[in-house]
Amino acid sequence: MGTTIKIYLPRHYGSTDQGSPEPGSKTIEGGLPSETVMVVEDEDRVRAVSAEALRELGYTVVEARGPNEAIKMIEAGQRLSLLFTDVVMPEMSGRQLVDILRKDNPELKVLYTTGYTRNAIVHDGILDSGTKLLPKPFSIEDLAEKVRTILDGR
Numbered sequence: 001m002g003t004t005i006k007i008y009l010p011r012h013y014g015s016t017d018q019g020s021p022e023p024g025s026k027t028i029e030g031g032l033p034s035e036t037v038m039v040v041e042d043e044d045r046v047r048a049v050s051a052e053a054l055r056e057l058g059y060t061v062v063e064a065r066g067p068n069e070a071i072k073m074i075e076a077g078q079r080l081s082l083l084f085t086d087v088v089m090p091e092m093s094g095r096q097l098v099d100i101l102r103k104d105n106p107e108l109k110v111l112y113t114t115g116y117t118r119n120a121i122v123h124d125g126i127l128d129s130g131t132k133l134l135p136k137p138f139s140i141e142d143l144a145e146k147v148r149t150i151l152d153g154r
Helices: 046-057 065-076 096-104 118-123 138-152
Strands: 036-040 061-062 082-087 110-112 134-135
Touching: 036 046, 036 065, 036 118, 046 061, 046 082, 046 118, 046 138, 061 065, 065 096, 082 096, 082 138, 096 110, 134 138
Parallel strands: 036 061, 036 082, 082 110, 110 134
Antiparallel strands: none
């Protein structure tokens, strides 16, 4: 009765040198509290995880449960360094949200995220080719790198 699970892990022979990073590991570049990222995501848990990761990286984070809430916050004077938005949401797409926001702020920096493949999003006309996209699920390292690249204009 019940389940038995056996996990076989390889034994590591050698030192446990903690001084140098492993080959291929990335250095995480954080943000500044003066850099504000708005996370627009209709799924509460996904939004909470993304927002917390960005806070851990040092950014000031504001959260919106959907595009309409994001628009209201920005119309009320919320300033942004970056908009981090899901592509597919019930009220409107992330692309539609960005089109609306860029009418008043054409230089708005945007990072899209989605659980769909890049091909499905770009080839179905939802996003333009070359758009900054971070596929779900993503690591904090990938998030840090993408956000920093966009904010620094690299």
